């Protein structure tokens with residue numbers, strides 16, 4: 001539903017002059033960004049699939065702190081109410097990045113309300129992370145060693161580290177921003193003696209790691225799906241598990257790649273550029289290991305696997321273009337253009353949303369106890385893939401040709417590519433609508449699912465009934481084989497206890 | 498509350514039914530609390546980062562304006578908080594021994610010390626108000642060269658001590674809850690996790706002050 005603003009945005013860009021008043025356009029892309037990043041992508045997989053699956057996957061009856069879990073849901077709602085109030089009362093026009101001093105001094109829109117929304121929802125994210133960390137450390141069933149943890153759980157563990165370490169920083173940044181705006185006292189505004197670059201540093205110190213909050217859980221989903229539908233244990237389990245943690249750690253050291261043209265010292269930029277290249281290594285490890293897992297596996301093409309294929313291809317494009325952007329000289333050319341927009345939509349929409357859909361289809365029988373119509377599902381997956389590429393691929397070209405982001409109008413020569421993009425967005429919209437319809441239908445009327453329709457491995461499939469009872473298991477589970485033991489006797493890696 | 502009371506009949510005191518045993522539950526709570534404190538460190542860390550940046554950018558202005566900090570009150574408050582950490586630690590010890598009366602007394606002492614701190618903080622804030630040292634349109638500064646820069650120090654002063662004071666207020670609320678729970682016999686030597694967890698929180702808030710006091714009040718005055 002909240003994707004709608006983007007669609008209006010594309011509609012706007014159908015004609016060079018734009019359809020909307022320019023400040024309306026600013027508000028549209030801002031609320032699109034805020035809702036999508038802070039209220040959809042960050043909580044998407046952890047708060048739904050993660051909440052549901054982490055406990056049974058480690059063999060626990062529940063998360064360590066069920067009430068805190070509920071609290072995090074209420075906090076999310078309160079944050080959402082603030083954000084929606086900001087929109088209803090006229091919107092915000094700062095972009096999701098809230099750059100000072102525009103946001104603190106000059107913008108006359110509802111910055112404070114939106115900022116409070118982001119601030120509050122952050123605590124929901126923190127509490128989810130905290131709950132997962134404690135659950136993974138303390139609630140594992142007998143035999144569920146670290147080296148037998150599903151990769152979904154490893155990915156969520158790494159995500160949780162980022163949530164817990166990064167989110168407080170955006171919280172305090174927002175507090176400082178709010179104080180500057182309310183008191184009219186300088187901390188970021190250069191006219192008042194402040195330093196606007198400090199805002200950008202603080203903002204990206206959270207928001208770069210946050211992009212990994214928005215991809216790691218998706219990577220976890222893909223690891224599960226790829227192993228299951230290749231009927232093979234995951235290739236290089238230890239590497240895939242540790243690459244999640246490596247991404248979380250390195251992800252904290254690259255935020256400066258968003259400041260290459262902001263007046264950051266060139267030497268700092270060089271270091272940030274270098275570390276940005278490093279962070280691509282663990283991402284690549286995952287992609288290679290997934291493909292190696294499929295190699296000589298008996299691959300079947302069920303819907304979740306189609307989304308996994310989509311993820312692997314699109315994430316690879318998104319990640320590689322990230323490397324273009326991390327190259328300082330190239331970035332000077334393409335920063336603040338549609339190239340950046342295309343880059344992050346490839347990772348966030350092509351990556352995370354694909355993974356989300358894949359995961360929803362994979363665990364739908366587990367969660368609801370029913371099966372969805374496979375034909376429609378495959379069809380929708382195809383529509384999504386086509387629509388996605390038609391929407392976002394032209395934007396790489398547009399950006400490379402120099403079309404800047406965040407403008408309501410553009411030069412005439414860009415029209416053809418923009419029309420393609422808008423058309424793609426419509427197809428993509430249909431692609432998202434179809435699953436919503438048949439999944440809602442299947443939830444009520446779908447045929448009953450057997451306990452383990454995919455023949456998947458893992459405590460949540462093998463030892464927990466479908467759909468699971470309140471405490472997940474009828475009999476306390478024991479893990480007595482390596483993770484992803486699809487081929488019978490697989491050698492086990494040792495990662496601590 | 499209701500369901501924990503039901504299970505209290507079936508299990509060890511305070512044990513929730515998704516845990517295997519009290520030990521697992523205690524370990525989980527402790528780890529959870531430490532992770533929470535980690536988030537608090539990052540939260541204050543953002544402000545300490547900003548402080549570091551501006552102190553390096555404007556050392557003279559900061560030296561000039563830290564002279565307006567009230568050292569006697571700051572120092573006295575530091576002593577107050579250190580004492581409150583001691584009473585809190587003694588409260589935890591009393592809880593461990595299952596000594597309800599001593600527990601309540603030490604919690605009350607801690608609460609009183611916390612309130613003393615907050616009261617003196619109000620006095621200090623009032624001083625700043627009288628001197629027009631609150632950042633914003635009403636801000637005045639004696640040395641015109643440093644008008645903007647000194648304002649940033651006061652901005653940070655209010656942001657950092659304000660956040661700290663808010664944590665103290667929350668802590669005072671938590672202590673009150675503990676006192677009520679203790680009076681209602683909710684704790685025993687077998688289960689006193691909340692006392693221990695809130696103790697950790699209280700110590701953390703004290704430590705933040707131990708950093709704030711020298712950074713905001715002491716450094717650079719002699720320049």
Ligand code: HEM
Pocket residue numbers: 097211212214215257258276277279280283318319320321322323325326327331334335336340343344347348351352
């Ligand atoms: C392979 C690792 C990655 C590298 C090296 C990388 C690199 C970069 C660079 C250098 C920029 C700044 C471009 C500019 O503003 O000029 C950027 C922007 C961005 N990236 Fe990535 N990226 C990577 C992965 C990801 C992932 C996984 C996500 C999200 C799931 C993501 C989301 C974003 C977003 C949202 C922006 C734009 C922020 C904005 O200015 O609004 N990136 N990336």
Ligand SMILES: [Cu+2]
Pocket residue numbers: 207208211254255257258
């Ligand atoms: Cu980044």
